[in-house]
Amino acid sequence: MDFNGQQNLILLSEENLQALVESSIQRALQKFISLQEHQVNKTEYLSISEVVRLFKLTRPTLNKLVKSNSIRSYRPGGVRRILFIESELKEDLKNYQQRLPHP
Structure with a gap:
């Protein structure tokens, strides 16, 4: 028209x-x-250093959680660097803690 x-x-x-x-x-x-x-x-990604500092984890503990698929991690573009999404990390750590045996 x-x-x-x-x-x-x-x-x-x-x-x-x-x-x-x-x-x-x-x-x-x-x-x-x-x-x-x-x-x-x-999307705001966190580096390993940021996760260690914010969540008071050691690098070996963080690596163990990544290797066991207890927490979600990303390698955008196939790069060697591992990144995390803060909201997912909080949820995954909470779920991981709930699965741990309590004394």
């Missing part, structure tokens, strides 16, 4: 229609990927 509320008919060749659809899909995908990257980058 134009500004006067009238409908206009646009004729396109098959090739032009295909190009228009492809470019629209490409723009939508780029926007989606950009939003996903933003969500990933918004």
Whole structure:
């Protein structure tokens, strides 16, 4: 519809229609990927040093918990560096403590 509320008919060749659809899909995908990257980058990761300091753990204890899969950890992009998400770490440590035998 134009500004006067009238409908206009646009004729396109098959090739032009295909190009228009492809470019629209490409723009939508780029926007989606950009939003996903933003969500990933918004997540606050903690390094091993930060976890040790904040949660008063030793490095060997933290490594043991990672190796036993008692806590969730991440290696974004396959890098050697291990990272943690604070909210998940709190939950995992709480669950781990509850599983420990109490005297």
